[in-house]
Amino acid sequence: MKFVTFQKEDGSIRAGWMIDQYHVVDMHEATDGVLPKDLLSFLNDHSFYMKYIASLYSKEDAVYPLEKVKLKAPLPNPRSFRDFYAFEEHVKTARENRGLEMVPEWYDIPVFYFSNHLSIKGPNENIKRPTQCEWLDYELEIACVIGKEGTDIRAEQAEDYIFGYCILNDWSARDIQRKEMKVGLGPAKGKDFATSIGPYIVTKDELVEFQVENGYDLTMKAKVNSVLLSEGNMSDLYYSFAEMIERASEGVTLYPGDLIGSGTVGSGCILELGTDVHRWLEPGDEVELEITALGTLKNSVI
Numbered sequence: 279m280k281f282v283t284f285q286k287e288d289g290s291i292r293a294g295w296m297i298d299q300y301h302v303v304d305m306h307e308a309t310d311g312v313l314p315k316d317l318l319s320f321l322n323d324h325s326f327y328m329k330y331i332a333s334l335y336s337k338e339d340a341v342y343p344l345e346k347v348k349l350k351a352p353l354p355n356p357r358s359f360r361d362f363y364a365f366e367e368h369v370k371t372a373r374e375n376r377g378l379e380m381v382p383e384w385y386d387i388p389v390f391y392f393s394n395h396l397s398i399k400g401p402n403e404n405i406k407r408p409t410q411c412e413w414l415d416y417e418l419e420i421a422c423v424i425g426k427e428g429t430d431i432r433a434e435q436a437e438d439y440i441f442g443y444c445i446l447n448d449w450s451a452r453d454i455q456r457k458e459m460k461v462g463l464g465p466a467k468g469k470d471f472a473t474s475i476g477p478y479i480v481t482k483d484e485l486v487e488f489q490v491e492n493g494y495d496l497t498m499k500a501k502v503n504s505v506l507l508s509e510g511n512m513s514d515l516y517y518s519f520a521e522m523i524e525r526a527s528e529g530v531t532l533y534p535g536d537l538i539g540s541g542t543v544g545s546g547c548i549l550e551l552g553t554d555v556h557r558w559l560e561p562g563d564e565v566e567l568e569i570t571a572l573g574t575l576k577n578s579v580i
Contacts, residue, residue, distance in 0.1 A: 279331075280478040280573075281442065283317055283354055283400075284347040291350060293317040294340075295331075296478060301341050305331075308340035317353050317479075321441060321534040324425055351400035352444060352479045353423060356537035359395040359473065360526055361419075361448055362388055364517040365510070367544025375552060388517040388525045393448070394470035395537065401476040404580045405449055407561060408471050413452035414559040414579065418500040418508050418546030418567050421446035422519050423479055424536040431527040436520035439532065442481040443494075445567050445575040446539050447474040452549055452558070475537070477573045485571055492518050496570040498543045503564055507556055510543035512569070 280296040286304075293316050294303040305313040305320065313327055314320050320327055363369060363384070370380055399405060407414045425441025448469065455468025488494040490513050500508035522538055548556055559565065559579050567575045 279481045279484070281317060281320075281352055281481070282478045283350045283352050284342070285350055286342065286347055291316075291354075293320060297341065300344050302344060302347060304340045304342065316355075318355055318357070318535045321353075321423070321425055324441060324534065349401050349477050351398045351403075351475050352477070353475065353535065353537065354398055354400070355535075356395045356398065356423070357533050357535040359393045359398075359537045359539070360390045361393050361469075361539035361541060362390040362517065362522050363541040364388055364515050364522060365541055365543050365546075366516040367510070367514065368542045368546060368550055371544065372542075372547075372550045375550065388522050390522070390526065390538075391465060391469075393473060393539075397470060397472050399472050399474040399577065401474075401575055401577070403474065403577055405472050405474070405577050406580050407559070408451050408454065411451035411454055412558065413456075415450040415452050415548045416500060416502070416559065416565045416567070417446075417448035417450055417542040418498055418510070419446040419448055419540050419542055420444075420496070420498065420512055420569060420572070421475060421537055421539045422523075424523075424532050424538065425534050427531060427533050429527055429531045430529065431523050431532065433518070433520040433524040436523040437482075439523060440482060440519065441534070442479040443485065443572060444475050444479045445477075445569050445572050446537075447565065447567055447575060447577065448539060448542070449473065450547070450549070474575055474577050476575050480572055488571060494571075496572065498546065498570075499568045500546060501566040501568075502556060502559070504566070505556075507548075507551060508543070508546045510545055512540070512543070514544060515540060
């Protein structure tokens, strides 16, 4: 299933799912209030709710044409957001471009940082370039949404804790990030102004046909102003999402609604490509990320 959050014409915001490419269901309305209005509440008890959905025949008055609603970030308020650094090609190339060698420790453990889980943006939402930023960048990533509470989760069991996947754009103010990283902390301020996800969260059952050893065979592309700049594949992950979840849950509890990003796929940002390939992003630019089976996520810079 493809789960969404959308705004109706009356201004109310509801969670639901897509029944085809052109229609969405208001899960709360369709079930006379049995299912909640928001996706985070749904995730808290989704095992029960999914069984309820399986026997549900949607009411006609709970189905809305996509053209009559506005898609928001499918999970506007994740409980937390950890972003990993799991694609080797990106790490190598980005460091080489700065005259740096690979850090040997990168091969020992999957590493992540916490980003701002309260600055989540959705499809077609404008992204405001930070006032002090001149080096604005996109990052082509995939994210998983945690669907079950767990602590010290082993990689072999981690699949049971994943609810679904979505596209993620980890917007980056590279000039701000560059300064703060010299101090030895971060990234933080260079990242906390916006993260885009969407257009929907796809449950694992829809991705079975793409499954490979290290995840899924999903082509990942990024375009700026309709020009293709980045192309990679989720299967190129050095660390699987199972390994990321194992690392993230060591000694702490993951909860339904936690968001975990993959880090940038190889070639998936301007920092890696170099400004001789494309300048830094400017107001008026449109960034379009596309991943097989996960849809297309567009945002414009203002």
